[in-house]
Amino acid sequence: MGGGPGRRGRLRGAMRVPREQLRALGLVAPLLIFIGVTFIAALATMLMRSVHDPVVADALPETVALLRGWDGERLPAEAVYETAARELSRAGEERTIGQVAGRVNRVQGGLRSVFTRTARDLEDEAPDPAAATGTPWRDALIALDTAWADPATWHAIRTTGERFTSRNYLNAVDMDRLPDGTIARQPEERRIYLRLFWRTLLVSGAITILCLLLGYPIAHLIARAPPRRAALLLVLVLVPFWTSLLVRTTSWIVLLQTQGVINDILVAIGLVSDDGRLAMIYSMTGTLIAMTHVLLPFMVLPLYSVMRGIPPQHMSAAASLGATPLQAFLRVYWPQSLPGVGAGALLVFILSIGFYITPALVGGSDGQLISNMIAYHMQTSLNWGLAGALGGILLVGVLALYMVYDRLVGVERMGLH
Amino acid sequence: MKMNGCQRVSAETTGCGDCEPGLNARVPVMLAAVLAVAACGSGSDAPQSITTVSWGGSYGRAVNEGANIPFTEETGIRIEVEDYNGGLAQIRAQVDIGEIHWDVVDLEIADAVRGCDEGLLEPIDLASLPPGADGTPAEEDFVDDGRTECGVGNLYWSTVYAYNADNIPGEKPATMADFFDLEKFPGRRGMRRVPKVNLEFALIADGVPLDQVYATMDTPAGLDRAFAKLETIKDEVIWWEAGAQPPQMLADGEVTMTTAYNGRIFNAQVLEDQPFVIVWDGQLLDVGQVGIVAGTPRLEAALQYLAFATSAESMVRIARRISYSPMRKSGMGLVTTHVVAGVEMEPHMPASPANAANALRYDWAWWVDHADELNERFSAWLAR
Numbered sequence: 001m002g003g004g005p006g007r008r009g010r011l012r013g014a015m016r017v018p019r020e021q022l023r024a025l026g027l028v029a030p031l032l033i034f035i036g037v038t039f040i041a042a043l044a045t046m047l048m049r050s051v052h053d054p055v056v057a058d059a060l061p062e063t064v065a066l067l068r069g070w071d072g073e074r075l076p077a078e079a080v081y082e083t084a085a086r087e088l089s090r091a092g093e094e095r096t097i098g099q100v101a102g103r104v105n106r107v108q109g110g111l112r113s114v115f116t117r118t119a120r121d122l123e124d125e126a127p128d129p130a131a132a133t134g135t136p137w138r139d140a141l142i143a144l145d146t147a148w149a150d151p152a153t154w155h156a157i158r159t160t161g162e163r164f165t166s167r168n169y170l171n172a173v174d175m176d177r178l179p180d181g182t183i184a185r186q187p188e189e190r191r192i193y194l195r196l197f198w199r200t201l202l203v204s205g206a207i208t209i210l211c212l213l214l215g216y217p218i219a220h221l222i223a224r225a226p227p228r229r230a231a232l233l234l235v236l237v238l239v240p241f242w243t244s245l246l247v248r249t250t251s252w253i254v255l256l257q258t259q260g261v262i263n264d265i266l267v268a269i270g271l272v273s274d275d276g277r278l279a280m281i282y283s284m285t286g287t288l289i290a291m292t293h294v295l296l297p298f299m300v301l302p303l304y305s306v307m308r309g310i311p312p313q314h315m316s317a318a319a320s321l322g323a324t325p326l327q328a329f330l331r332v333y334w335p336q337s338l339p340g341v342g343a344g345a346l347l348v349f350i351l352s353i354g355f356y357i358t359p360a361l362v363g364g365s366d367g368q369l370i371s372n373m374i375a376y377h378m379q380t381s382l383n384w385g386l387a388g389a390l391g392g393i394l395l396v397g398v399l400a401l402y403m404v405y406d407r408l409v410g411v412e413r414m415g416l417h
Numbered sequence: 418m419k420m421n422g423c424q425r426v427s428a429e430t431t432g433c434g435d436c437e438p439g440l441n442a443r444v445p446v447m448l449a450a451v452l453a454v455a456a457c458g459s460g461s462d463a464p465q466s467i468t469t470v471s472w473g474g475s476y477g478r479a480v481n482e483g484a485n486i487p488f489t490e491e492t493g494i495r496i497e498v499e500d501y502n503g504g505l506a507q508i509r510a511q512v513d514i515g516e517i518h519w520d521v522v523d524l525e526i527a528d529a530v531r532g533c534d535e536g537l538l539e540p541i542d543l544a545s546l547p548p549g550a551d552g553t554p555a556e557e558d559f560v561d562d563g564r565t566e567c568g569v570g571n572l573y574w575s576t577v578y579a580y581n582a583d584n585i586p587g588e589k590p591a592t593m594a595d596f597f598d599l600e601k602f603p604g605r606r607g608m609r610r611v612p613k614v615n616l617e618f619a620l621i622a623d624g625v626p627l628d629q630v631y632a633t634m635d636t637p638a639g640l641d642r643a644f645a646k647l648e649t650i651k652d653e654v655i656w657w658e659a660g661a662q663p664p665q666m667l668a669d670g671e672v673t674m675t676t677a678y679n680g681r682i683f684n685a686q687v688l689e690d691q692p693f694v695i696v697w698d699g700q701l702l703d704v705g706q707v708g709i710v711a712g713t714p715r716l717e718a719a720l721q722y723l724a725f726a727t728s729a730e731s732m733v734r735i736a737r738r739i740s741y742s743p744m745r746k747s748g749m750g751l752v753t754t755h756v757v758a759g760v761e762m763e764p765h766m767p768a769s770p771a772n773a774a775n776a777l778r779y780d781w782a783w784w785v786d787h788a789d790e791l792n793e794r795f796s797a798w799l800a801r
Contacts, residue, residue, distance in 0.1 A: 098534025109790035113782060116534050190790070192797035199800070258605075259670045282655045360658060368800065376796075379506045381789055 043395075050168045050388030056103050056160040059096045060087040064161030067154060072179045076154055081137040084157075085122055092119030100160075106383060107156040107167075114147040155179040168389035193390065196370040197397075203287065203369060204352040210292045211299040211348045212341065219303035219340070224312065234304070241297035249358045252290040256281040256362075282364030290362050295351055299344035306340030346405055350398055370394065466495035467520040467718045469726075473500035474661055475684045476739055480523070483734035484726040491725070494718050502659070503528065508537050508710055519710050520719040521726070527781045527788070529568030529706040538567035539709040539716070541723065549747030550729040558729065558745045562778070568706030569727045572741035575767035575776070576614045577700045579682045580674040581667045582692040593699030596674055597622040597650055607666050607675025610656035612795035613784055614676065614701050617777055619646035621699040631780045640791075644798060656799070667693055683740040683765050687758040697772040703779040704744060740765040 057064055063084045070076045091097040101115035121144050141148040159167060159177065170176055170183060174191040177183050185191065222233045240248060255261045263277045272278060280286060310333065318328035356371035363369075370390060377387035469485065471477045477500060485496045499519065501507065505528050511517045524532065532538040546569065549558035559570055578596050582589070590602055596618065608615050620630050620639070623646045633639035655672055657663055663677035664685040679700070685691040707727055709719045725731060729751070732743035736752040740762060743749055752762045763769050767776070 095534075095536035098531060098536065101534060102531070105786065106789050110786045113786045189794050189797055192793060192800060195797075195800055257669060257671050364656060366800065368796070373796065376792070379504045381792060382505060382509060383789070 046384070046388040047392050048388075049384050050386070050392055051164055051166070053103070053160070053165055053168075053385055054163050055096070055099045056157065057163045059091045059094075059100045060084065060157065060161065063087050063157060067158040067161065070154065070158070072155060072158075072181075073151060075138065075149065075151065078135045078138055080154075081135070081141055081148075085137050085141060088115065088119045089122040092116075092123060102382070103160040104153075104156040106386075107159055108152050111147065111153060111156055114145045114153070118144050118148075151179065165385075168385040169393070171386055172389040172393055193370070193373065196368065196373060197393070200353055200370040201397075203284070203291075204349050206288060207291050207295060207352045208299075208345050208349045210288065211296050212345060214292070215296055215299035215303055215344065216337075216341075219300050219307055222300075222304050223307035223310070237297050237300050240293070241301075245294060245357060248294055249290055249361050252286070252293065252362060253281060256286060256289065281362050282367070284363075284367050286362035286364065287359045287367035287369075290358050291352055291355060294355075294358060295348045298347045298351060302343035302347065303337065303340040306343075307337055310336045342405065346402070349401070353394065353398060465715065465718050466497060467715050467722055468497040468499060468518055469521045469523075469722065470499045470501050470519050471523040472502070472660070474681070476660075476680060476741070479735045479738035479741075480726075483736075483738055484731040487731070487734070488722055488725045492721060494721070496722070505532050505535075505537060508532060509535070512537050512711055515712065517710050517713045520713045520715050521722050522708055522710060523571075524568055524706045524708050525781075526565065526568065526704055526706050526779075527785050529565050529708050530781065530785055532708065533565060533567035537711055539711050539713075540566050541569055541709065543569070545720075546724050547728050549745050550733075550751060551747045553747050558747050560744050560746060562704050562744065565706065568708045569723060570704050570744035571707050571727050571732060572705045572735065572744060573702060573766070573768040574705055574741045575679045575700045575702045576609075576676055577679045577682070577695050577697060577767070578618075578674055578676045579663070579667065579693050579695045581670070582694050584667075584670055584673055589694065590674060590696055591698065592696070593618055593621045594624075596676075596696070597646060599650060599653060602673060604673030605653045605655055605671065606650055607655050607657050607663050607672040607677075609676060610658055610799070612791040613788070614779075615647060615795075616640070616643040616791070617701055618676065618699060619643040621777065622646060627699075627775065627777050630777055631783050634783065634787075640794075644794075647798075664691065664693070667691070679765075679767050680739040680741050686765075687755060687760055697767075698775050700767060700772070700776045701779050702767055702773060702776045703781075705741070736762060736766075740767070742766040742768045 063080060066080045066083055067076065070080065088097065091100055097116055097119040101112040104115060105112035118141065138148075147153050159165075167177065171186075172193050174186045174194050175183055176186050218233075218237070222230050222237070225233060253260070257263070258277045258279060260281075262280070263272070266272045267274050267277065280289070314332050314336070315328050318332045319325070323331065354371050355369065356375055359367045359369045360372055360375075363372075371394075374387050374390050374394075377383045377390070471480050477498070481498060485498065488494065489496055501522075503525050508519065508522065511519060529538065533540070543556045543559060543564070544554070546555035548554050562570065562573075564570065578593075580590060584604075585602065588601075590596060590598075595602055596606065616634060617630050620633055620643050621627065623642060625633050625639075634643065655666065655675075657666065657675070660678045660681050663672075663675040664681050666672045666675055667677075667682075668685070668691055679695060682693050682695055686693050707723055709716070709723060713719055727745075729743060729745040729748035732745055732748045733751045736742050736748070737754065737756050742752065742762075752766070754761055764771070766772065
């Protein structure tokens with residue numbers, strides 16, 4: 001990927017031959033369409049979901065409109081109750097009530113059943129407006145469930161009724177909007193995501209450093225070995241790379257667990273007692289070990305491809321000019337291998353930020369990362385909006401890192417060729 | 418809903434004015450319709466196939482042998498089996514884009530209720546199901562537990578805790594309190610990495626009477642109490658995710674005791690001769706459900722399968738392969754011995770009177786309401 005004037009010249013030449021350009025476009029079109037449909041469109045949809053949620057606004061449009069004029073403290077007016085009763089009952093018939101109930105339940109736990117039950121009951125026993133005086137609909141709803149006498153319920157409808165919302169992003173950084181409109185931190189026991197983002201960054205950084213420390217000498221060894229031995233060593237790096245992630249993770253469980261191979265050996269040679277077996281897995285240690293192993297090839301391969309291009313004579317030349325081996329390494333070899341370091345580190349770091357199977361299996365209680373929460377919201381809680389917001393923050397974070405890297409090292413110097 | 422799949426789809430393509438609900442991607446819908454019409458054109462008498470989705474492992478095998486294979490033999494309808502780990506995500510994705518390839522799903526009851534409320538599952542009329550083994554109409558044959566609008570109950574199952582007798586010398590644990598007693602029984606514990614079941618177990622161990630457990634959990638102070646009790650063993654807990662992990666961890670000696678699905682422990686006991694012991698005290702008795710994905714073009718065949726799979730005979734066949742007992746009264750007395758191991762099933766069933774003497778019924782309605790906030794709180798608690 002070398003830059004320079006020659007390349008630019010060639011590009012300008014290509015502009016003058018649109019037919020060739022068209023043909024090139026035709027050749028890459030299948031890939032572009034594929035990426036557009038499976039990646040860009042999917043990404044855009046998820047990001048859209050994180051700010052756009054029309055379910056409540058579509059199901060209870062008039063109620064939401066009326067609540068805009070509500071002060072948020074006293075109970076809403078009779079008209080609001082009447083409209084809400086009518087729209088809830090309709091949502092029950094149209095079977096959209098479940099989705100509405102799920103949305104408000106995220107703001108106020110316990111409301112799911114209040115909404116589904118109220119919708120069901122309203123079909124059977126609507127109040128007779130002619131017979132009643134005062135506030136028949138308010139009384140009727142409160143009689144069905146006392147939650148309708150709680151302003152928090154109405155706040156939940158108003159909040160979830162916004163078509164375009166910042167709620168998911170607020171929740172993703174452990175904040176929430178209070179009934180009076182101010183933004184505040186979540187109560188202590190519900191603060192989770194910032195901690196997980198931070199931990200994910202720390203773990204990814206630690207794994208990147210571990211991979212670099214372990215991978216650099218290996219890559220150097222392979223680059224300098226005679227061809228036949230280099231091929232053999234390369235295969236040793238590639239075989240785990242080609243092996244299923246699940247297989248490798250579970251192998252680590254077999255090795256590291258309390259009754260596992262490593263502990264058995266340590267006990268057999270008398271290093272630890274049978275009662276004092278080491279707990280190396282189902283903790284952060286397990287996550288670090290297994291993920292470092294899984295990601296090591298992503299560090300070794302770019303390093304190797306860059307190191308192979310560094311002429312061995314450079315080191316000899318440095319030595320002949322009087323440099324000690326350390327000086328020669330620091331001032332001659334290391335700077336030349338930097339593009340490989342950058343590429344490997346960026347690959348490993350970005351991959352480990354999104355890792356989730358390995359921490360889920362060997363992570364224990366303190367080894368969970370942010371991607372485990374995203375998977376949870378995608379698969380179990382069905383809160384795709386929040387999953388989209390968490391993913392969006394992660395995406396922005398990775399792009400920011402990439403830009404920082406570009407500033408510091410320069411993307412065109414990255415050894416990804 | 419009585420029309421067959423082919424007519425339904427073609428009706429949608431011709432008059433697509435109001436067939437909207439939830440279908441925000443028009444192209445896949447049209448594509449699915451075209452494909453379905455093409456399939457109909459090739460003759461609706463051709464042998465059909467439906468996709469059923471279950472939980473895999475030893476339970477999946479039991480369902481396969483007890484319901485799927487006999488169904489194909491009887492009707493000629495082929496069955497594709499897929500495995501999943503619960504949740505509504507895949508069903509919702511299929512219903513949203515209108516391309517349904519799952520037909521019948523084995524569900525947790527909370528998901529059956531939520532899925533029904535969200536229009537992801539077809540409502541099922543119990544009266545349309547075949548009568549019990551002794552001729553009792555279906556409506557009276559099914560037990561009252563876990564009757565839902567869209568799900569048909571199939572089997573009782575439960576979460577219990579179990580230990581490996583080889584690894585606990587001397588006095589053995591017998592109560593839920595023992596599970597939380599690190600002084601009497603030191604060693605690591607296995608628990609599922611979810612708040613449900615664990616919070617109930619913590620309160621039972623803390624001395625809350627069974628009939629008060631959910632009332633206690635309904636108060637903030639009660640929840641604090643449950644978390645405080647969990648906190649006492651937190652450092653010793655290994656959290657598991659898949660049902661196959663607990664028996665493995667017991668066999669490896671990784672944990673001294675672990676919560677587990679009773680059927681998985683049973684299978685390890687009788688088929689692998691493991692010295693595992695189930696402690697039934699304080700077990701959480703739950704019910705499984707079978708439902709049909711809303712809008713499946715193979716509704717007729719799916720209904721046929723559902724009726725077959727939830728017949729007393731199928732339940733009995735499954736219950737003779739894994740220790741989950743039938744939810745039809747007429748099937749309860751017919752479960753005899755395990756088909757391979759030959760052991761009497763009754764003493765291993767979670768709903769048998771001896772085992773259920775001190776059982777807590779899982780309150781799915783409470784959890785449908787509180788799962789969101791408690792999952793967050795539980796994750797935050799774990800991460801601390």
